[in-house]
Structure formats: structure tokens, C-alpha cells
Amino acid sequence: MFTDSHCHLNFPELHGNLAQIRAAMEQARVTRALCICTTMEEFGDVHQLALDYDNFWATVGVHPDTEDMTEPTLEDLVQRAALPRVVAVGETGLDYYGMEDRKGGRTIADLEWQRQRFRTHIRAGQIAKKPLVIHTRSSSDDTLAILRECGEADSATQAGGVFHCFTETAEVARAGLDMGYYISMSGIVTFKSAQHLRDVAAFVPLDRLLIETDSPYLAPVPYRGKTNNPSYVPFVAKQIAEVRGISVEEVAEATSANFDRLFKGVTQ
Template identity: 80%
Template sequence: MFTDSHCHLNFPELVEKLIPIREAMAEAKVDRALCICTTMEEFEGVHGLATSYDNFWATVGVHPDTEGLTEPSVEDLLARAALPRVIAIGETGLDYYGMEDRKGGRTVADLEWQRERFRTHIRAARACTKPLVIHTRSASVDTLRILREEGEDGAGNRAGGVFHCFTETAEVARAALDLGYYISFSGILTFKNAQDLRDVAAFVPMDRLLIETDSPYLAPVPYRGKTNNPSYVPYVAQQLATVKGVSVEAVAEATSKNFDDLFLRTEQ
């Protein structure tokens, strides 16, 4: 019924509890999950989950905040993208949030390495025609610009993809949709102070929506502040159903179909 399109089940707080999490997923009717890679070093563990369970899939990529670990080449990404049950490139993108605190006072100009890494991921995704899983935080202008410059302009798309854990404005959502991309919402959608985001969700067409947990982060209400896991994704679906004025079953059906259309079109 439900598909969690973005989770980090290889992280220690989740992988150590994988059996009860899978039981909770079954009880909550969460049939499938996409396990997201954030470093090249963790790829083997992420891929191992996908090859061990027939309702898990994997991605390959390096998160924009990652520093001091292996920097991937296009060839590195393509080699892993060719493996069974690897269905997307990412998590990739740009993150300019908290320049003073989180990035040691560096400027946006100092983050050219992020932009080059993003281009590497886009080029790999276009080469293997697998979708991108995009993280963008306080960087939407550059994220959209680079996608266009690399050919992902809505007309020349060979990759496509999703803007995951969307927290941007309706204008950014419209631009992403115009490029042919999907929009995914997380537990943030349920937060009391997230009315602006719910307004954005109301705008996004049903055939371009995905739902996710981004677990272990961002647990939805009523579990906010606790460790998140894929069995909580129905709470995101329920909030989306309320926003859209449809049944939760309709959201489950639409978002699962969208997952198939985006991610499983090239499954080996």
C-alpha cells in the first residue's frame, strides 16, 4: 500500500533494529522502501539491504554535506549504478544552510566543490538514465540552474528525479515540476508550524508526489522528536490526504504508482 521513497536503514540506530522495524512496516502496510546512500564508504551496507530483501532498493551517491571521504567520479557512480537493485543516483545536490555555524564561516563561493560534485552525479545519472535523488537546502537557485545547465531542463531530461524532503517555496516547486521532477514530502508536513509547506503540497499535482520518512530523522507527529522509521510514513500520507481532500488510500495508490514510474522504469 505505502512506499517510503527515502530512508537510511543502514544507519546504526535503524539497522540494529531491522527485524522489528520490518514487522512494524508490515503492520502499517508499508510494503516497500528505498534505502539511500550518502557516502561511497556506506554503499556496500546500503546495497546489502537491497539485495537481502525483495522490498528494498538502493541508491548510490554522496550527500552534499559530506567532506573528507571518497569523492566519486562519474565512473565510480556508474559502476555501482549497474549493480542489481540500484535504482537511482544520490542523495546529491547542494546545501548552503548555516554558512556561519555549520560551514565555518565559508561563503557560497567557497562551496564550488559541492557544485562540481552535483554535476558529477547529474552526468552519471544521465549516462545510465537513472533518476536523481536531490537534496537542496538554502540553495534552490543554484540547484535549478545546474540541472538546467547539465541538460535536465524538462526537454532534454535523460535522468529526471525527485526533490526529496521538500521544504522550499511554491515557486521552487513549480520550477522543479517544470523541469519534469517529482516532489517528495516528509514528516515535516505534519509539524504544527508547517502550514506554508502544506500549502505547497496542495499545489503539487497528485501524479508528481512522493512520500518519505528520511528516517531516522524528522519523525512525523505524533512521534516528533523520536527516532523515525519507515513504518511511520502513513502519517505523512494521512496529512497529504487531508491537504488534498482525498482518502489516504488514494494517496498511497498515487505515490506508490509514482515511485514505480520514476524509479522502477530501469530496474534490472
């Protein structure tokens, strides 16, 4: 019924409890999950989850905030994207959040390596014909500009994809939608302070929405502050249903159908 389109089940907070998490998913009617890769070093573990369980799939990519790890080449990404049960490239994108505190006082100009890495991932998605899982944080102007620069506004060349864990404005959502992208809502949409995201969740066409946990992070209300896991994704669907005035079942059905349409090759 429900599909978690973005989680990190290989992370130590979750991997050691996988049997319990899978049982909780079954009880919560969460039938599928996409396991997201954030470094080349972890790809083998992420991919193995998808090989071991018929309701898990995998991506390949290096998170924009990752430093001091293997820098992926175009060939690295394209080869791994072609492996069985790998259905997307990412997560990739840009992250300028907390420049002074988190990045040692570097400027946005100093983060050209992030932008070059993003371009490499976009090209890999286009060559592999696999959608992109986009992370954008305090960087939406550059994210959108690079997507356009690399041909993602042209249906003839684009890889397509999803803006995951969406936290930006309705204007950014509209720009993504105009390029044919999907918008994914996480547990943040349930937070008291996130009315602007509830407005976005009401605005985005139902056939372009996905839901996710981004677990182990960002557990939805009523579990905020706890370790998140895919069995909590129905709480995201419940919030979207409330703001749209429809049933949770309708949200589950639509977002799961959207998952099938975006990530070609997945099945129930």
C-alpha cells in the same frame, strides 16, 4: 500499500532494529522502501539491504554536506548505478544551510566543490539512465540553475528525479515540476510550523508526489522528536490526504504508482 521513497536503514539508529522495523512496516502496510546512500564508504551496506530484502532498493551517491570522505568519480557512480537493485543516483544536490555556524565562516563561493560534485552526479544519472535524488537546502537557486545548465530541463537529455524532503517554496516546486521532477514530502509536512509545505502538498499534482520518512530523522507528528522509521510514512500520507480532501488510500495508491514510474525496475 504505502511506499517510503527515502530512508537510511543502514544508519546505526535503525540497522540494529531491522527485524522490528520490518515487522512494524508490515503492520502499518508499508510494503516497500528505498534505501539511500550518502557516502561511497557506506554503499556496500546500503546495497546489501536491497540484495537481502525483496522490498528494499538502493541508490548510489554522496550527500552534498559530506566532507573528508571519498569523492566519487563519474565512473564510480555509473558502475554502481548499473548494479542489481540500484535504481537511482543520489542523494545529491547542494546544502548552504548555516554557512557561518556549520562551515567555519566559509562563503557560498567556497562551496564550488559541492557544485562540482552535483554536476558529476547529474552526468552519472544521465549516462546510467537512472533518476536523481535531489537534496536542496538554502540553495534552491543554484540547485535549479545547475540542473538546467546540465541539461535537466531538456527531456531528451535529462535523468529526471525527485526533490526529496521538500522544504522550499511553491515557486521552487513549480520550477521542479516544470523540469519533469517529482516532489517528495517528509514528516515535516505534519509539523505545526509547516503550513507553507501543506500548501505545496495541496498544489503539486497528485501524479507527481512521493512520500518519505528520511528516517531516522524528522519523525512525523505524533512521533516528532523520536527516532523515525519507515512504518511512520502513513502519517505523511494522512496529512497530504487531509490537505487535498481525499482518502489516505488514494494518496497511498498514487504515491506508490509514482514511485514505480520514477524508479523504473521496482516491483511490488
